[in-house]
Amino acid sequence: xxFGYDDSGNSHLREVKEPRSFTVLADGSVLAGSVNGTLGYYxxxxxxxxxxxxxxxxxxxxxxxxxxxxPRIYALYQNRDGNVWLGTKGSGIFIIRKDGTYTHxxxxxxxxxxxxxxxxxxFHADARGRxxxxxxxxxxxxxxxxxxxxxxxxxSRTAPAYPKDSSSLxxxxxxxxxxxxxxxxxxxxxxxxxxSFTRPSDIDxxxxxxx
Numbered sequence: 001x002x003f004g005y006d007d008s009g010n011s012h013l014r015e016v017k018e019p020r021s022f023t024v025l026a027d028g029s030v031l032a033g034s035v036n037g038t039l040g041y042y043x044x045x046x047x048x049x050x051x052x053x054x055x056x057x058x059x060x061x062x063x064x065x066x067x068x069x070x071p072r073i074y075a076l077y078q079n080r081d082g083n084v085w086l087g088t089k090g091s092g093i094f095i096i097r098k099d100g101t102y103t104h105x106x107x108x109x110x111x112x113x114x115x116x117x118x119x120x121x122x123f124h125a126d127a128r129g130r131x132x133x134x135x136x137x138x139x140x141x142x143x144x145x146x147x148x149x150x151x152x153x154x155x156s157r158t159a160p161a162y163p164k165d166s167s168s169l170x171x172x173x174x175x176x177x178x179x180x181x182x183x184x185x186x187x188x189x190x191x192x193x194x195x196s197f198t199r200p201s202d203i204d205x206x207x208x209x210x211x
Contacts, residue, residue: 023076033073077123087120115152124174134171
């Protein structure tokens, strides 16, 4: 690992102040989300192209002028459909579609009865293509698709084997191994389970804690 600092990069990157999330899109372009809510867009050669933020209710725009989507963009992910999932600290989830339209899912938004999490720290697709969401304070969610729209399943509260201590609701990262084990980083330790299940209620969770 090299923790050195190089100040020779594109000067526009300095406008994405305190970056908290990055993702490489299918075409090689890059999105960078920041603590101040700006979402910078770079082409596949690293050239800065502008900022993405709402132009009107329900639609995003690309502009050379900085604009904010929501404070503290902590997670970015592009799914197989080409849609970008954006997780924030405090404002839930934004899903930006390829045509520029978007939907906001958060604790105070219409339709958010399926999603309680305000603080979204990570998205991760397991080996079977399931999309998992790590929230800080509301635990683990699984995003299913019903009639083309996402439905958020609250795994922490509906799966009987999920750890019962409150610290296990504070998740930061998700990953998976080659053998199909999904691993969660939580305040209560490492939580892991096999992706080989039929129903989420059948998941057998295990916890590894530092003693």
